Amino acid sequence: MNHTLLWIEGAPVYGAENNSQIEQFVDKYITCNIDHLYSKLSKVHRHYHTKSCRKRKNSHCRYNFPVPPMRATRIIEPLSLEDNVVVEKSKSLFAFLEQGEFDKLMSFDDFLTELNLSEDEYIQAIQCTLKQPTIFLKRKLSHIWNNSFSKDMLVMWKANTDVQYVLNAYAATSYCTLYMTKVDKSMTSAFRRIRKEHERSHIDAIQMIHTLGNTLLNLQQMSA
Numbered sequence: 562m563n564h565t566l567l568w569i570e571g572a573p574v575y576g577a578e579n580n581s582q583i584e585q586f587v588d589k590y591i592t593c594n595i596d597h598l599y600s601k602l603s604k605v606h607r608h609y610h611t612k613s614c615r616k617r618k619n620s621h622c623r624y625n626f627p628v629p630p631m632r633a634t635r636i637i638e639p640l641s642l643e644d645n646v647v648v649e650k651s652k653s654l655f656a657f658l659e660q661g662e663f664d665k666l667m668s669f670d671d672f673l674t675e676l677n678l679s680e681d682e683y684i685q686a687i688q689c690t691l692k693q694p695t696i697f698l699k700r701k702l703s704h705i706w707n708n709s710f711s712k713d714m715l716v717m718w719k720a721n722t723d724v725q726y727v728l729n730a731y732a733a734t735s736y737c738t739l740y741m742t743k744v745d746k747s748m749t750s751a752f753r754r755i756r757k758e759h760e761r762s763h764i765d766a767i768q769m770i771h772t773l774g775n776t777l778l779n780l781q782q783m784s785a
């Protein structure tokens with residue numbers, strides 16, 4: 562698995578520019594529409610639940626799949642007040658999406674009719690699941706299990722990518738910092754091996770630190 566930090570010069574900033582500018586910007590670079598991908602690539606962009614998705618039985622997937630369909634890309638803010646009626650509607654909505662027993666080709670309006678929700682009620686049902694402002698891509702019902710990706714990057718990379726616009730700079734920084742400083746099992750055993758080799762060969766401490774530093778850089782999972 563490879564992780565790379567990429568950024569676009571001059572991207573609009575959430576909170577400084579209005580939401581519609583950000584939504585237009587996101588549509589220029591990111592999509593979840595796999596309709597024009599050849600089948601091998603369309604398969605790698607689908608989320609499949611695994612054991613790591615749920616911390617507790619019946620809790621929501623921590624990667625937030627399935628993602629609700631959306632008429633157009635938009636930023637949605639959390640609800641300020643909890644409302645039990647909305648919470649119940651939200652549970653029904655996500656159970657409906659999870660079960661997948663519906664016509665995946667139905668239009669967004671038919672989908673709302675099927676759920677017996679107005680568009681405002683539908684957005685509120687999504688809002689009550691949010692802890693922070695979140696961007697939802699324009700999404701068909703047939704694409705609720707798809708990662709977001711950049712078409713240009715995909716052509717070059719030819720494998721799964723998950724590209725997101727960052728609304729919360731703090732969360733993105735802590736996520737990246739965790740990866741940059743992550744010490745996995747392979748690194749720990751590599752360090753142990755280097756220390757033993759140096760002890761056997763009586764190489765001085767400075768040389769050993771140099772070797773450990775190089776190993777650390779080579780084994781890091783993230784580049785920028």
Ligand SMILES: [Zn+2]
Binds near residue numbers: 614
């Ligand atoms: Zn999942």
